[in-house]
Every structure is written in structure tokens, then in C-alpha cells.
Amino acid sequence: MSAEKELRVRPIRDGTVIDRILAGQAMNVLKILGIKGAYSDVVTMAMNVPSKELGQKDIVKIENRELEEKELDKISLISPGATINIIRDFEVADKYQVELPEMVEGMVKCINPNCISNTKEPVISKFEVKKDPVQLRCIYCENIIMENIAEHLL
Amino acid sequence: MRFERRHIISMKDFTRDEMDYILDRATKLEPLARGGRSDLLAGKILALLFYEPSTRTRMSFETAMLRLGGGVLNLGSKEATSIVKGETLADMIRVVSTYSDAIVQRHPSEGSALMAAEFSSVPIINGGDGAGHHPTQTLLDLYTIRKESHLDNLDIAIVGDLKYGRTVHSLTYALSLYGANITLVSPPQLKMPDQIKADLKARGARVRETENLEEILDSIDVLYMTRIQKERFPDPTEYKKMAGAYKITIEHLENVRDSMIIMHPLPRVYEIDSSVDTSSHARYFEQSFYGVPIRMALLTIVMGVEV
Structure with a gap:
């Protein structure tokens, strides 16, 4: 052992x-x-x-x-x-x-294909972070990512 | 109240006091909206950037600006602009904000209005961003309810696509700040998402749900009808069945309260039978008109003009 x-x-x-x-x-x-x-x-x-x-x-x-x-x-x-x-x-x-930041920029891709952050526009994805459990809310389209966050990391 | 040069993106940016302030301003301007002209916004220019079709929103903003003595710049058809050359919205906003004192924008992508605000040197007013927000529609809905019914102790039923409808989400949010009793009427597959219902209750609204439109008609002050899109139903038979269950005709109005009003953001398709149009309950065309005083109020507010 x-x-x-x-x-x-x-x-x-x-x-x-x-x-x-x-x-x-x-x-x-x-x-x-x-x-x-x-x-x-x-x-x-x-x-x-x-x-x-x-x-x-x-x-x-x-x-x-x-x-x-x-x-x-x-x-x-x-x-x-x-x-x-x-x-x-x-x-x-x-x-x-590790400490959860309040906001993450340019780290996560929004799950909403129709979000402005998923277009050719010069815009960086931004998400508000909530704890317990971790939830990411896109500040542009307000969609929330709760599951399989790793799959959406940039 | 500080509104000058502020962007109008989502109803969630407003407190109840701020909503009341805008509604009061619209009340003052309504006589002017009904016919007349002032020079309150003389020398000011409003740019209309509509990347998607619009009738009421675009025309009522134009009317509002013209009644206030201002000028309007129209994007025109996409084919005649640099959009076909692949210009980004961000660049378009940077440029057009140097030509105008405010911009009204409708764009198919969610979050496009917020992004535009980051690039604009003048206030952006969101005229619809995909399935996102349409705050001026909500404000004119509130104005209609306050004028034609009442906002305090309101019993309102909202009927139709409560799952995807942006108008409905914004409106219920605003009504929750007034502590309204909200009845949600929809087929099971188009129910309002649980998260939104929980938020409404947390803010003070009382919310109940039903699939049966007829059972609630005699206990409400406002019946707010919305369109259900055919595309939401993969099975055409299912759609037809549902369409019949959520259609209002003159026969449905026999036992309703005398003061009950019927609203609809328009365009309607089948939801309200034309037999209802001449009843004392119909308010959807007035509602459409109230878009003018509300937009006049917003334009004077964001351009910093006292009324």
C-alpha cells in the first residue's frame, strides 16, 4: 500500500x-x-x-x-x-x-449559434460566472451554460 | 432621472420608477403624437438601422421623430449598402453614429444591440435583436395597459408562444415589477421556461398556468394574445388543433368583464377573429398607435431634451 x-x-x-x-x-x-x-x-x-x-x-x-x-x-x-x-x-x-472569477472574457464559446459573439463581428465572448453549481451567463444573448463546460472552452 | 445619452437595450436595465417616468413623458406627448408638429428635436437626426423587416417599429420611430421636428436617416435596402460588401455591424455603427444623434437598430443576432452600444458614440435603441429583447414594444404595452386598463392589481392573461416569444418574456418581467397577477396560457410544448417563472415570482408577480383559454376569460382585466408560429409544430395536424384552441372570437366575449381589453403586438394571423375588431374590448390598433408617443418619449429622453 x-x-x-x-x-x-x-x-x-x-x-x-x-x-x-x-x-x-x-x-x-x-x-x-x-x-x-x-x-x-x-x-x-x-x-x-x-x-x-x-x-x-x-x-x-x-x-x-x-x-x-x-x-x-x-x-x-x-x-x-x-x-x-x-x-x-x-x-x-x-x-x-483556484478561484472562480466573476467574469470571463474570451475563454468560452457561447452555445447559442445566433449570438453576436459567434459572428464575424469584432467582439470577444463575455460571461458572468455564478457559483454552486458553476453557471456561465452570456452577457450578449443571456444564454446559460451549466453542463459540459469543458466542451465550450476556447 | 438620468437618461441622457443612455442606451435602451433591455427592459432589465429599467427600474419601475424609470418605467413610470417614460410612461408619464409619453402621456405628455400623446396629444402631439395624434397630429401636430413641434420643434423639440429640431436639428436632431435619428438613424434607422434595420437589418430585418419591420413595419410598425420602423414607421412609428419615423413618425415620432417627424412629429418632434427631427430628421431621419434610413439604411435602405441591404443591396444598396456596404452590408453586401461584408461590412461588420461594428464598423457600420462606428460610422453611422458620427452622422446621427441616436440609432434605432434591428438585427437578427441576439446581443447585437449590446455590442452596438460598445461601438457607438450616440445612444443605441434596441428595436429587436433576434430572439433577444424588444424594449420599446414592452414600454408601449405597459402604456396601453396603464391608459386603457390599470397597472395596479392587474389580472392579465398572456396567451400563445410563451417559450420562445421575446415580447412575452420582456412584458412579464416588467409586469412583475408592478406585482401583477399573471396567467400564462399556452399549449404544453410552448410553456414558459421554469427559470423565467421562478424569476417572476421572486420579483413579486403571482403566476398561474393553464392550457385552457376559455376558463380564465371572465376573471381578467387584460387578454394579451400572441402569434404562435407554425414552425414550432412539426406535425401540421397538431398545429391545426392547437390553432383552434387559442383563437378568440366574438362568442368568447359574452361573459368577460365589461372593462376587459384585448391586446396583440401584431401582426396577427388567426389568433383574433376579425369579428372581435369592432367590439368594445379590442385595443390592438390603439396599442399599435401608442408606439408613437412612447417612442417620442424615449427619443426626447435619450437626446436630453426636456418636455
Whole structure:
């Protein structure tokens, strides 16, 4: 058991551990980070890891990379309880929970094909964000996205 | 009340006090709307950007502007403009706002009026954005109800396509601010979405639903009919059946309140039989006229002219 645990949490020198990801969302987190296939650094992904609080969770570890604000905002939309651990020289240099922004711009595509944000007009999509559960309301056409948010991320 | 240079995009931008202010202004201007001319907006220019067909909205804005002594710029047919060359709405707005003091816009995309407001240097008045908002229709509906019936303690039945109809969503929102008793009458497949009903109740409206138009006719002050589009029904037999159940004829009016009025945003198709037109309850043509004083009021307000 301990060997198994050790393998899952093998320490990294520098990078980011994204913990407490909603079970089933790890692949979407990789997509947000642009990791689709070939990638230069070590990436570890664990799915459906037993968790006392959550029942199950996913974990993603990326070596030699710290995340940008836009990436954190996108992760918060699909997994608002995720925590970010910044690792520097094997130490946890910083640890925090992702925070849902009040508004997201240019991150999500509106589900309404007739929305002005889905035309050739020079307009960036804007959504108001509501919590528990996460709901995105398009400020242009007022359509609400509640399900499969990952599918609508730009 | 601060309205000058403000955009008119959605009824949700208005408080009840602001709605009352616009209705009061329209009351003052109504005699002028019935015939006459003033120079309140002399030297001002209103641009009409209609990317979709419109009869009442476009013509009543034109009438309103002419009665107030102002001028009107019309986009004309799409073929004669740079739209055919692929010009964006954003560029069109940037340009036309330098030619005019306000712009009335109708465009097929939802959210187009809000986007236009981001690019315009003059007030944008939303004359309909796809299935989105049409605030001046709601204001003229409120004006009609206040003038021909009453807004306080109102019992109103709204009939037709309550699922997709933009007019209905805007109107029920506004009526909820007046604490109206709203009866929603529709076939099951065109019921008002639950979220909208919950919002209405949260704001103070009392809402009930029925599929049976006849059972509620004797207990209402206003009967607001709307058109149900044939396209909503994949089965033509189903459409025919439904069309019969939501049509009002003179026979239906035997037991209604004497003061009950019938409204319709027009154009009507089958929903109101022409036999109703001459009854004392019909108000849909007056309602259409009230678009003029309401639009006169809005134009003077956004252009910052006192009346």
C-alpha cells in the first residue's frame, strides 16, 4: 500500500501539482494546459484517486511549469475546488485553491449559434460566472451554460 | 432621472420608477403624437438601422421623430449598402453614429444591440435583436395597459408562444415589477421556461398556468394574445388543433368583464377573429398607435431634451 502511495505522490523538483480535481476532469485540465500529445516535460495524471473528502478525485502533476492566470480561471470553471501546489526545489512554495472569477472574457464559446459573439463581428465572448453549481451567463444573448463546460472552452 | 445619452437595450436595465417616468413623458406627448408638429428635436437626426423587416417599429420611430421636428436617416435596402460588401455591424455603427444623434437598430443576432452600444458614440435603441429583447414594444404595452386598463392589481392573461416569444418574456418581467397577477396560457410544448417563472415570482408577480383559454376569460382585466408560429409544430395536424384552441372570437366575449381589453403586438394571423375588431374590448390598433408617443418619449429622453 505504501509503495503504491509513494508512486502516486512522487515528489518533483520544480513544477505544479493540481490536486483535488473533480473526478473525470483530469483530461480536460490537460486540454486547458495545451498538453495533447508530445510534450517536453514529465506530466503525471492520476484519475479516480480515493479521497476522504471528495470520494474520488483526479490529480495532474507537471514538471517545470507554473500556470498562467487564464489557465487557472479555466480550471476553476470545470473544477472549482481544485488546489494548486507550486513546487520549487522539492518544496511547496505556494498552495491555494483556484478561484472562480466573476467574469470571463474570451475563454468560452457561447452555445447559442445566433449570438453576436459567434459572428464575424469584432467582439470577444463575455460571461458572468455564478457559483454552486458553476453557471456561465452570456452577457450578449443571456444564454446559460451549466453542463459540459469543458466542451465550450476556447 | 438620468437618461441622457443612455442606451435602451433591455427592459432589465429599467427600474419601475424609470418605467413610470417614460410612461408619464409619453402621456405628455400623446396629444402631439395624434397630429401636430413641434420643434423639440429640431436639428436632431435619428438613424434607422434595420437589418430585418419591420413595419410598425420602423414607421412609428419615423413618425415620432417627424412629429418632434427631427430628421431621419434610413439604411435602405441591404443591396444598396456596404452590408453586401461584408461590412461588420461594428464598423457600420462606428460610422453611422458620427452622422446621427441616436440609432434605432434591428438585427437578427441576439446581443447585437449590446455590442452596438460598445461601438457607438450616440445612444443605441434596441428595436429587436433576434430572439433577444424588444424594449420599446414592452414600454408601449405597459402604456396601453396603464391608459386603457390599470397597472395596479392587474389580472392579465398572456396567451400563445410563451417559450420562445421575446415580447412575452420582456412584458412579464416588467409586469412583475408592478406585482401583477399573471396567467400564462399556452399549449404544453410552448410553456414558459421554469427559470423565467421562478424569476417572476421572486420579483413579486403571482403566476398561474393553464392550457385552457376559455376558463380564465371572465376573471381578467387584460387578454394579451400572441402569434404562435407554425414552425414550432412539426406535425401540421397538431398545429391545426392547437390553432383552434387559442383563437378568440366574438362568442368568447359574452361573459368577460365589461372593462376587459384585448391586446396583440401584431401582426396577427388567426389568433383574433376579425369579428372581435369592432367590439368594445379590442385595443390592438390603439396599442399599435401608442408606439408613437412612447417612442417620442424615449427619443426626447435619450437626446436630453426636456418636455
